[in-house]
Amino acid sequence: MSGHSKWANIQHRKGRQDAKRGKIFTKMAKDIIIAAKGGGDPDMNARLRLAIAKAKAVNMPNDKIDTAIKKGTGELAGGDISEVIYEGYGPGGVAVLVEATTDNKNRTVAEVRHSLSKAGGSMGEAGCVAWMFDRKGMMTFSAEKYTEDQLLEIGLEGGVDDVKAEDDVIEVYCAPEDFSEAQKAFEDAGVESLSAELTYVAQNMIEVDVPTAKKLMNLMDALDENDDVQNVNVNADFPDELMAEMED
Template identity: 50%
Template structure:
């Protein structure tokens, strides 16, 4: 399994603990606010907002928090004005890293992200320095114990998906064009397909092989520090690490 995919699985487990501390609440509230500002406060007419609300439910966020975030986004309530920013750079071993963030102070966030890169052996680069190494995609996770490979592949293609990846032991990963994610998800739901998660992501077109534990450890510390920053929404990295090393890091 590609290292970046396994790392995200590890981070998903960690996210449950983070939600208790309120870290995920902060990130989800910002996403809801921006989604409402850009596409309006009606989730039925705003697919991005609808998915953000579903994420809020996943981390057990009270609905009053969700409603306040929507109203801040639409201007019904006063609040902080967030903007979306993207950072690019390199981590240990020459791994390409893309960071998506939301901030109310671009200068502060840039300084914090630069410091994290430097502290953990990476380098913050200029806009466009590594983004060409990733493709924007939509991914939809479907439980493997619910459907056969042939059944889910047929339904996915019929719904408008591009491909189905079978690598994960628990979920089929249905991939779509980024612009088609919401449509494909709706089509699958109409077919009665159970969906565990759906999100926009970046898929690396090439990966860097990390074969020693020291470099892998430094890389993981950098990625963890980036994701733990309140302003950071998502982190993408193009690496592959042997299963034996990943198991040590996960342990």
């Protein structure tokens, strides 16, 4: 089970996504800036096209999107942003892989280290947990609208290599190089995704108990509150009891 998606579902049920909306535009702008470094034309830059689509999905104003693109291409100042990955361990020895975009690596690494330490975890050396994850293209679809078989049949032509049902969504995975083609296959079929992103997926999951899962959730929340952090990936299988508790 994907720890990332399970946590996202818990966030949604607790209303956390609305609470952090003020930070979303900052994160989206950085994502667009990084993507635009590969070219400012979304028709020729698949990564930029995806970043723009994600920004529009959260109602980011067009002028902010345009400004971010120009910063990325160098037309405007403010594009000095780098991508970094931090690795470490969280409660219960869970592997934590943090994707960030920052204009100050010293600040960001200190903040990520502080969040890990405060949660009882620790920062690790480069490569200590990255080998436990695979880079994947991931799309999610409503389980009420589509079936796994339907999505697999459509997605196979676009390079989809795995389909999994997770709670009320169906996750579809593919290799990063097939991501654009897979998206196009679903778009051409008139199948609308709930989300689409390039992310890290754990090869194997660690079962954690409810107390550990709660500590891990708090850590992931703290990291996600950081404007520099784009994604938090873990190899934890959150217990179903936690989902039931969130619904109460």
